[in-house]
Amino acid sequence: MDNNWWKESVVYQIYPRSFNDSNGDGIGDIRGIIEKVDYLKELGIDVVWLSPVYQSPNDDNGYDISDYKAIMDEFGTMEDWEELLEELHQRKMKLIMDLVVNHSSDEHEWFREARKSKDNPYRDYYIWRPGKDGKEPNNWKSSFSGSAWEFDEKTGEYYLHLFSKKQPDLNWENPTLRKEVYDMMKWWLNKGIDGFRMDVINFISKVPGLPDGEVKQGETYASGSKFFRDGPRIHEFLQEMNQEVLDSYDVMTVGEMPGVGVEEAKKYTDPARNELNMVFQFEHMDLDSGPNGKWDLKPLELTDLKENITKWQTGLNGVGWNSLYLNNHDQPRIVSRFGNDTEYRVESAKMLGTFLHMLQGTPYIYQGEEIGMTNIKFDSIEEYRDIETLNMYKEKVEENGEDPAKVMESIYAKGRDNARTPFQWNSQEHGGFTTGEPWMKVNPNYRTINAEQAVSDEHSIYHYYRELIRLRKEHPVIVYGDYQLILPNDDKIYAYMRNYKEEKLLVTANFSEEEVDFHLPEDISFTANEAIIGNYEGFEAGSYTGFTLKPYEVQVYKGV
Numbered sequence: 001m002d003n004n005w006w007k008e009s010v011v012y013q014i015y016p017r018s019f020n021d022s023n024g025d026g027i028g029d030i031r032g033i034i035e036k037v038d039y040l041k042e043l044g045i046d047v048v049w050l051s052p053v054y055q056s057p058n059d060d061n062g063y064d065i066s067d068y069k070a071i072m073d074e075f076g077t078m079e080d081w082e083e084l085l086e087e088l089h090q091r092k093m094k095l096i097m098d099l100v101v102n103h104s105s106d107e108h109e110w111f112r113e114a115r116k117s118k119d120n121p122y123r124d125y126y127i128w129r130p131g132k133d134g135k136e137p138n139n140w141k142s143s144f145s146g147s148a149w150e151f152d153e154k155t156g157e158y159y160l161h162l163f164s165k166k167q168p169d170l171n172w173e174n175p176t177l178r179k180e181v182y183d184m185m186k187w188w189l190n191k192g193i194d195g196f197r198m199d200v201i202n203f204i205s206k207v208p209g210l211p212d213g214e215v216k217q218g219e220t221y222a223s224g225s226k227f228f229r230d231g232p233r234i235h236e237f238l239q240e241m242n243q244e245v246l247d248s249y250d251v252m253t254v255g256e257m258p259g260v261g262v263e264e265a266k267k268y269t270d271p272a273r274n275e276l277n278m279v280f281q282f283e284h285m286d287l288d289s290g291p292n293g294k295w296d297l298k299p300l301e302l303t304d305l306k307e308n309i310t311k312w313q314t315g316l317n318g319v320g321w322n323s324l325y326l327n328n329h330d331q332p333r334i335v336s337r338f339g340n341d342t343e344y345r346v347e348s349a350k351m352l353g354t355f356l357h358m359l360q361g362t363p364y365i366y367q368g369e370e371i372g373m374t375n376i377k378f379d380s381i382e383e384y385r386d387i388e389t390l391n392m393y394k395e396k397v398e399e400n401g402e403d404p405a406k407v408m409e410s411i412y413a414k415g416r417d418n419a420r421t422p423f424q425w426n427s428q429e430h431g432g433f434t435t436g437e438p439w440m441k442v443n444p445n446y447r448t449i450n451a452e453q454a455v456s457d458e459h460s461i462y463h464y465y466r467e468l469i470r471l472r473k474e475h476p477v478i479v480y481g482d483y484q485l486i487l488p489n490d491d492k493i494y495a496y497m498r499n500y501k502e503e504k505l506l507v508t509a510n511f512s513e514e515e516v517d518f519h520l521p522e523d524i525s526f527t528a529n530e531a532i533i534g535n536y537e538g539f540e541a542g543s544y545t546g547f548t549l550k551p552y553e554v555q556v557y558k559g560v
């Protein structure tokens, strides 16, 4: 396996709208991020992934881009952005940008042109079809509810939008469109950025003919994912992108890939194929969903998590590379999800962070994770901002007559706004995020859960994360070791070994609120020379065959 800087790095994701507001308009901005670069440096991170800051009408908070080469007015100016890049680089941190090219905004110049006439030169930048029997061209549903097609009066055809109707899909079959994308990528790379996180990049190649999907009982539309996920030309497009653009730069790439499986991910991340450094897969984020998708709640079984993580850890070992994440701007807060955000908030947040950072792959921290921010429960749907949540509520409650209380329960558990409440900087009004009215309410627990408190308390989650990040720099086994699951059937303890040259690591994590006994299986030989990190006081190196783990306790030992 090759050594690479992006394998040794820890990435921190910033969702700019909710990070820090410098001008009191209630919306986070780039100058707000600049104010916090020392906070990021102190934490020890290596790379910042900035969610979209481009010009956008904000139908999907910047994931609907109307100008790929301009900064959103609410976030500041290009000069602000350049200053941010410089401030990060001065502190030896890198910056990767979000690349959202499965779709643009319907307010992008290309789409404005495209919808003017069927023979407009930009028409073929998007996916247009005539209706079928007076209805949509096929039965695919949008990820944000309803049909994936929108009828356009002017030219009498439909355009495809896998997300909102203000996010028309780009037509990657068109070489002119691809060239525009590659030129835009070069433009940003020449400004000095260090890579891209690529939004739903495994959706860009659609099966020709766009066949109908299978409609589930009781539903109007079908998932068409079989016909656009990991589509027929996806690997060709990514290889072309490398030849045309990425090969000339020393950058990192991570592709967001809903529904990707491990076999396909091997192809995407095998360096010999020259596609991507790593992918964001979602299987572990689907383990607490029932057969009807993310809103269909189901408790996590630890054995399912083990089976899944193990499949990815062993599957990509020596072939490609894993990304490691438990949080992002689309996921609920992990401490509320797989941990306990009340009695054991600090313990379980530290345990989950340790479990993740000790795996093989590049760890991603999502803003606020490092201080243990939790999910939000707003009383009314009016307080929510996310288009996915609002459309789903409308469809289920207003159109299908479902029980609003039940729908709210699923939003409390899975809604994307759980991750998007403003960052809690201190105990002042609005958590110090803004001096104005925040675009979305701050979680009321900011008085006790905030960065100022966390930085001043040496036992905080924040200081523990600093240590996790530091350890990665000290022990190559954390980065490069291979992974071995132990106790596959234990439903409370997740334990695994990492092995690298002469070094071994033992990670034992109690995912339950009970005290549990850990016994090292007889076929594993391990002597702990060093107690590396743990979330309770007083554990030390020794030759163990077993020990007791307190609620949510995690212990990591290095040895031989």
Ligand code: NOJ
Pocket (backbone or CB within 6 Å): 060, 063, 064, 100, 163, 199, 200, 256, 329, 330
């Ligand atoms: C994935 C992004 O992470 C999400 O926030 C967005 O809504 C969709 N892609 C569409 O761009």
